[in-house]
Structure formats: structure tokens, C-alpha cells
Amino acid sequence: MVSGRNLFLAIHVLGVACFAYIVARRLVPLVRAQSDPRFDHPIARLGKVFQFWLGQWKHPRYKFAGALHILIFAGFILLALRAFSLLIVGVSADFVMPGLSGRTGRIYDLVTDYAATVVFMCMVVAVVRRLVFRPARYAVPEKFGKAHTADAVFLLGLIAVLMVADSVLAASRAARLSAQGLPVETLAFLSLPWMLQAMFAAMPVATLAGLSSGAYLAHEITFYFLLCYRPFGIQFHVETSLFSVYFAKLKRGTLKPVRWNVPEDRLDQVKSFGVKTFEDFTWKHMLDFYSCADCGRCADNCPSYAVGRPLAPRFLTIKSRDYAFRHYPVFGNAHNGEPLIGNLYSEDEIWSCTTCGACEEECPLLVEYIDKIVDLRRGMIDDGNVPQSLQKPLKALESRGNPYGKMEKKRADWTKTAELPQAGKVKVLDGKNGADTLYFVDSITSYDDRMQSIGRATARILSELGKNFGILGAAEKDSGHEVRRFGEETLFAALRDHNTDAIKNAGVERIVTADPHAYNALKHDYKDLPPVEHISQVIAREVKTGTVRFNPVADEGKVYTYHDPCYLGRHNQVYDDPRTVLDAIPGLKRVEMKRDRDRSFCCGGGGLMLFYEPKEEQRMGVVRVRMAEESGASVIVTACPFCMANIEDAIKVAGLEGKMSAIDLAELVDQQMVRGGRGEKSETTKLETVTCGG
Ligand code: SF4
Numbered sequence: 172m173v174s175g176r177n178l179f180l181a182i183h184v185l186g187v188a189c190f191a192y193i194v195a196r197r198l199v200p201l202v203r204a205q206s207d208p209r210f211d212h213p214i215a216r217l218g219k220v221f222q223f224w225l226g227q228w229k230h231p232r233y234k235f236a237g238a239l240h241i242l243i244f245a246g247f248i249l250l251a252l253r254a255f256s257l258l259i260v261g262v263s264a265d266f267v268m269p270g271l272s273g274r275t276g277r278i279y280d281l282v283t284d285y286a287a288t289v290v291f292m293c294m295v296v297a298v299v300r301r302l303v304f305r306p307a308r309y310a311v312p313e314k315f316g317k318a319h320t321a322d323a324v325f326l327l328g329l330i331a332v333l334m335v336a337d338s339v340l341a342a343s344r345a346a347r348l349s350a351q352g353l354p355v356e357t358l359a360f361l362s363l364p365w366m367l368q369a370m371f372a373a374m375p376v377a378t379l380a381g382l383s384s385g386a387y388l389a390h391e392i393t394f395y396f397l398l399c400y401r402p403f404g405i406q407f408h409v410e411t412s413l414f415s416v417y418f419a420k421l422k423r424g425t426l427k428p429v430r431w432n433v434p435e436d437r438l439d440q441v442k443s444f445g446v447k448t449f450e451d452f453t454w455k456h457m458l459d460f461y462s463c464a465d466c467g468r469c470a471d472n473c474p475s476y477a478v479g480r481p482l483a484p485r486f487l488t489i490k491s492r493d494y495a496f497r498h499y500p501v502f503g504n505a506h507n508g509e510p511l512i513g514n515l516y517s518e519d520e521i522w523s524c525t526t527c528g529a530c531e532e533e534c535p536l537l538v539e540y541i542d543k544i545v546d547l548r549r550g551m552i553d554d555g556n557v558p559q560s561l562q563k564p565l566k567a568l569e570s571r572g573n574p575y576g577k578m579e580k581k582r583a584d585w586t587k588t589a590e591l592p593q594a595g596k597v598k599v600l601d602g603k604n605g606a607d608t609l610y611f612v613d614s615i616t617s618y619d620d621r622m623q624s625i626g627r628a629t630a631r632i633l634s635e636l637g638k639n640f641g642i643l644g645a646a647e648k649d650s651g652h653e654v655r656r657f658g659e660e661t662l663f664a665a666l667r668d669h670n671t672d673a674i675k676n677a678g679v680e681r682i683v684t685a686d687p688h689a690y691n692a693l694k695h696d697y698k699d700l701p702p703v704e705h706i707s708q709v710i711a712r713e714v715k716t717g718t719v720r721f722n723p724v725a726d727e728g729k730v731y732t733y734h735d736p737c738y739l740g741r742h743n744q745v746y747d748d749p750r751t752v753l754d755a756i757p758g759l760k761r762v763e764m765k766r767d768r769d770r771s772f773c774c775g776g777g778g779l780m781l782f783y784e785p786k787e788e789q790r791m792g793v794v795r796v797r798m799a800e801e802s803g804a805s806v807i808v809t810a811c812p813f814c815m816a817n818i819e820d821a822i823k824v825a826g827l828e829g830k831m832s833a834i835d836l837a838e839l840v841d842q843q844m845v846r847g848g849r850g851e852k853s854e855t856t857k858l859e860t861v862t863c864g865g
């Protein structure tokens with residue numbers, strides 16, 4: 172006959188051994204994965220753990236689900252010591268966790284009585300929610316696979332069993348001691364153990380002793396079963412999320428290099444670019460697959476998913492995790508090497524992403540998407556798999572430095588117009604002319620007839636602010652921001668190197684741009700450049716110091732709303748400056764859309780999307796314009812030429828012409844600025860008077 176102590180010891184040894192084996196098997200693909208240097212900045216990483224893992228920072232973004240998760244998480248943290256003590260008590264009956272004896276232990280017992288109760292109730296609510304109310308974001312469209320509802324409910328049920336076993340153990344022990352006339356500590360009033368003790372009060376001592384043993388056994392078996400079962404499904408995040416958050420990306424707006432361990436000047440020796448097979452992902456990206464809790468928040472905020480494109484970030488992860496489980500089984504041999512595109516993911520799925528970052532912003536576990544998607548695109552590009560509609564702009568970028576195929580010498584033609592009274596007088600920093608500020612214009616503003624107005628407004632503002640600025644003119648090429656996010660790393664490197672030389676030759680001290688994509692590229696994708704600012708930051712600073720004043724808006728009946736461009740807002744956290752500028756304009760009524768700031772809804776312009784027509788049910792821009800309409804706005808202000816292109820187009824498609832209009836922040840400022848406020852020359856003579864070389 173096996174004694175209780177030996178039985179419990181055997182359960183511990185078996186449970187720990189099984190868990191260690193399963194986790195070791197789960198680590199196999201991570202060991203074979205690409206490298207990823209995430210062991211730097213331990214303090215910053217610990218800060219992330221405190222904020223996002225322990226502090227559950229992002230959970231309240233979904234109020235009900237967030238509150239539920241915070242309660243469960245807090246309960247788990249509180250119960251961890253109690254569960255650990257219970258494990259040891261089975262083999263050493265008198266064990267008391269150091270620090271938990273006496274009064275402290277008494278308080279801890281009361282707190283954990285409530286914690287077990289709260290976790291149990293949360294499990295019941297979560298099961299009902301999953302089975303009855305089912306928030307829309309949990310749905311799994313057929314094209315993305317099957318729902319994991321049964322698995323989720325089973326695991327929630329197991330946690331409920333664990334809480335009940337824990338409570339029965341505490342209640343039966345208290346009832347037994349009381350029946351024996353021994354001193355007994357009071358259980359927490361109205362907690363689950365307290366209620367169970369009241370139910371057990373009339374039971375004989377022998378029955379209560381049996382109940383205690385049974386509850387203990389049930390607790391131990393459920394505990395180890397849960398521990399070993401979790402790595403087979405979505406609950407694996409309980410074990411992995413701490414590491415995922417610790418190793419999360421630290422710098423927004425950046426993109427991972429093609430290979431972390433290969434310097435750029437040796438990339439020509441790399442046999443294959445990007446991710447083609449599962450093993451091409453980095454170990455951190457694989458860890459992300461294990462850490463996803465399948466909460467659906469990323470897809471719920473993904474504009475591509477919202478408009479019916481074949482992409483939902485959540486399923487990128489779930490499909491890869493299922494792939495890892497299938498191809499790296501716990502029992503049996505690993506079999507790998509299958510191409511992901513065409514098997515796990517479709518081409519359209521991967522091209523559908525605008526790299527807007529909404530998914531990453533929302534994920535409570537900091538799961539990364541953009542780097543993975545760009546890596547998958549790099550793989551496709553490396554295989555010559557370029558969508559038809561993008562071939563021409565890419566060739567033009569290669570040969571002419573802009574996606575339109577226009578002549579380099581025409582790049583500064585936007586300055587030669589009657590709208591700039593000193594036509595042709597924006598300084599071109601060609602070596603003969605110097606300035607301390609470079610206005611980096613980028614391709615869309617240089618060549619697109621409509622967007623050139625943003626360029627002229629920006630030039631007039633800089634001039635009015637008394638900045639000694641110039642442009643690169645024909646020496647400027649596309650910033651390459653979209654090219655890089657499209658996966659064309661080699662072309663991006665050529666554009667970057669060209670622009671870097673041109674900027675350095677210009678000898679400027681700072682760079683200003685009105686294009687958030689150029690801003691992000693110069694700030695994060697380029698190296699060793701002077702500091703770069705978006706024009707909204709420059710204007711906001713002048714507004715705050717009172718050096719810029721505005722005339723009241725002409726039509727006070729208009730209602731304005733600000734659309735946060737993804738690469739200004741989410742990727743670079745510039746939310747307040749454009750709003751500060753707008754709020755400084757007398758008489759301007761401003762409302763927020765229901766998705767604003769870090770939840771802004773992408774217009775659809777990022778990632779070379781102006782040249783790519785993905786399959787979709789509706790246009791992102793139209794969805795955004797409808798949001799503006801719902802907010803009661805009649806004017807959408809943005810601060811990005813790509814947004815302007817999409818939003819103006821969407822206003823037409825939505826049939827809102829005449830009711831709704833769009834204007835760039837620079838255009839609005841240019842229109843409303845009090846001229847000569849700095850006591851300088853009037854508008855018509857503000858621009859630099861050096862003849863344009865372009
Ligand atoms: S970056 Fe934007 S478009 Fe791409 S998957 Fe994430 S939310 Fe969707």
C-alpha cells in the first residue's frame with residue numbers, strides 16, 4: 172500500500188518531469204530559429220515586465236474583459252505561494268512557507284480565501300461569456316481555421332476545479348478541527364471556503380478527513396494536469412508571457428534587419444532573405460506564437476481585417492502556433508522546412524498589411540507583427556514574388572528614385588508656381604547654398620499635383636517662422652520608408668545611402684518634414700543624421716511660446732476632427748502637437764473620432780498601398796471617413812500626404828463631397844497664420860531669395 176506522502180511525492184516527481192519534458196520539446200524550434208539579440212537593456216526590460224505583465228497595463232483598454240483578466244491574474248499571483256505551500260505540505264505535513272507564519276500567515280490566508288473565490292467566480296463568468304455572449308472578436312471566420320472555444324472552456328473549467336479543491340480543503344480542515352473542539356482560524360467571511368465550511372459543519376470527523384484527502388489529491392492532480400496541458404494550447408501564455416514581455420521590442424518605429432547576426436555590408440553572402448520557412452523566424456517571434464492568449468484584440472483593431480482583406484493578425488499567430496505544434500510535436504520527430512507562403516499563409520494575406528501598428532499597440536502581451544510580416548515579404552521578394560501592380564513603381568524607384576518614374580530634375584518643380592510668390596526661390600542645398608534646416612519633401616509631395624500644396628504650405632510656414640531652410644531638390648530621392656516595409660531591403664539601402672550622403676553634404680543641423688513616413692524613415696531607418704522633426708512639432712513649439720498666432724476660422728459652422736497618421740501617432744507618439752496647433756486657432760471647433768490617438772484607424776496608405784489593390788470588401792479610407800461623419804465633423808485634418816490622398820478619395824467614394832472635406836495641418840496653418848507676426852517681412856517676401864538650382 173502506498174502511503175499518502177509517497178503518493179504525493181510520486182505525483183510531484185511525475186508532474187515536474189512531464190512539464191520539464193514538454194517545455195523542452197516546445198523549445199526545440201526556438202533553438203533552431205534565427206538569432207535575435209534581446210538580452211540588452213535589462214532595466215528597461217524589467218520596466219516593461221512591471222508595466223505590461225505585472226501591471227496588466229493594456230488590459231483596461233477592453234473594460235469588462237480587462238477587469239476580468241486583472242482579477243484572475245491578481246488571484247493567480249496571490250495564490251501562487253498558497254499553491255506552492257500546498258504542494259510541499261503533501262510530503263511534509265508541518266511545512267509553513269517562510270514568512271507566512273503567525274499574523275502574516277493569518278492575513279495571507281484570509282486574502283487568499285477571497286482570491287480563490289474571486290478566481291472561481293471569474294471562471295464561471297468567463298465560461299458563460301465564451302459560450303453564451305461570445306464577443307464578436309472571438310469569432311473565427313472559416314478562412315482562418317477553427318475556433319479554440321472548447322479548449323478555452325476546458326481550461327477555464329480546470330482552473331475552477333482547482334479553486335474549488337483549494338476551498339474544499341480549507342473548509343473541510345476548518346470544519347474538522349472545529350468538530351474536534353480544536354482551535355480553528357476563522358475563514359474569510361462570505362468567501363467560498365467560508366460558505367463550504369458552513370455546509371460541512373454537520374459532517375462527521377471521518378468524512379471531513381476523507382474530504383480533505385480527496386480535495387488535496389484533486390488539487391494536486393488538477394494542478395499538474397493543468398501545468399502539463401497548458402503547453403498544448405492557448406493557455407501556454409501563462410508560462411511564456413513573462414518572457415515575451417521581457418524580451419519585447421524596445422524601440423517603436425524601427426524594423427528588424429534582414430539578419431541580426433549579419434552586418435549589412437555582408438548581406439550579399441546571405442543565401443536567403445526574409446522568412447520562407449518556419450525556422451526562418453527568430454526565436455522571439457516563435458515565443459510570440461506561444462504567448463498569444465487568442466484574445467482577438469489585435470484583429471479587432473486591425474483595419475485590414477475590418478475591411479475584409481484576407482489578413483487578421485491574430486490568425487497569423489494562431490496558424491503559426493498550430494504549425495509549431497504540428498511540426499514540432501511533443502511526442503515524435505520534428506519535420507520542418509515546408510514553405511510558409513502557399514501553405515500556411517496566402518500571398519494576399521501578407522501583402523494586405525499597411526504596417527499601421529494597431530495590432531501591436533493593442534496586444535496586452537506585446538506580440539510583434541510588423542517585423543514578422545516584413546520578414547515574410549522579404550522572403551517573397553527574394554523569390555521574385557512581387558505583385559504585378561508594384562513592379563512598375565519599384566522599377567521607377569530603382570531608376571529614378573521615385574515611384575512615379577518622373578525625372579529627377581523635376582523634383583523641385585513644386586516650388587515653381589504662382590502659389591509661391593517668390594517662385595523658384597526655395598533654397599536648394601546643392602553645395603553652393605547653405606542652411607541650418609533641411610526640409611525633406613519626399614516623393615509624394617514632390618510629384619503629386621495635389622500633395623505639392625502641402626509642400627508649398629510647409630515652405631511658407633518655415634519661411635514665416637524665420638527658419639533658414641532649404642531642400643535637396645534633384646539630389647533628394649524617395650526616403651525608401653515604404654520600400655523597406657514592402658520588403659525590398661536592397662533597394663531601400665541604395666535610397667538611404669544616397670539620401671544620407673546628400674543630407675550630410677548639405678551640412679544642415681536639423682531636418683523637418685511634413686511626411687510622417689519620411690519622418691519615421693529618417694528617424695529610425697537612417698543612421699547618424701541630424702535630429703528630425705515633423706512640421707507639426709515645429710509649429711506646436713512656436714504656438715506654445717506664443718510666437719505664432721492665428722486668425723479666427725472664417726466659417727465657425729465647420730467642425731474639425733484630427734486623423735492621427737499611423738507613422739506620426741502610433742509609431743512615434745506625436746499625438747498632442749497637432750492638437751495643440753488646432754486648438755490654438757480661434758473659433759475652431761474640434762471633435763474626436765471614436766478611434767483616435769493610439770487607436771486611430773489607418774487610412775490604408777502605408778506599405779506602398781497606394782500602388783497595391785488588395786482584395787477587400789470596402790476601402791479603409793471610406794471606413795475612416797464614415798467615422799469622421801459619425802463624430803459630427805465636416806473637415807478632416809490630417810498631417811500626412813498619404814492620408815490626404817486616401818481620405819480625399821474616400822470622401823468621393825462615400826458620396827460625401829460637399830459635406831465633408833480634408834485639409835493637411837500644414838495647409839490649415841498656412842491659411843490661418845497671422846502673417847508678419849514675428850515682425851519680419853510680409854508673406855510675399857518670406858521665402859529665401861536664392862535662385863533654385865533645380
Ligand atoms: S500592422 Fe495594421 S494592417 Fe498590419 S496586421 Fe497590424 S493592425 Fe493589421
Ligand code: SF4
Pocket residue numbers: 462463464465466467468469470484485488533534535536537538
Ligand atoms: S496577438 Fe495579442 S492581441 Fe492578438 S490575439 Fe494574441 S494576445 Fe490577443
